[in-house]
Amino acid sequence: MVRFLVLYEMPEDPAAFDKHYDEIHVPLVKKLPGLARYTVSRNIVSLGGRKYYLVAELDWETRQDMQAAFGSQTGQKAAADVSRFAPGDKSHSFIFEVAEV
């Protein structure tokens, strides 16, 4: 499983962020080809210094599947959409393989 993890910092306007995220971004992401699992978490408790408002996890079976999704028209739309509700460096994204131990 390959995961795309996105950590969103606290938005200026949480209500506007939530509205855009839930009504526009989620439906877009759910159209990504091959997406195996998509979770969205709020109410993040931080045990260290860094605080985040929302954590999204998008899983694909393989890295090739993820790359195909990112390269698709929906992938490009979803990436462009992020700048509309989380401008600048307010989101932090990571890709890694998920290995159970």
Next chain:
Amino acid sequence: MVRFLVLYEMPEDPAAFDKHYDEIHVPLVKKLPGLARYTVSRNIVSLGGRKYYLVAELDWETRQDMQAAFGSQTGQKAAADVSRFAPGDKSHSFIFEVAEV
């Protein structure tokens, strides 16, 4: 599902970090009561500015299960162990419920 997400920054000595993590920390964590799933990821690709060396995810069915595990003797040992391979503010931990959308 409730997740404990830990992001470890790049260690001073990656080989020593890996040895301690794999040989001491993983066996400790795996003994945590009620742990439903434990994944460890390396080779983290960062698409933004923040870089991490290792991502660990520990899942429990409920928040109560997680709290019981953290309060157990193994939980206290595992927490204390972190300071031995990731001192100071080199790790960032978050707790949140995982909701599929």
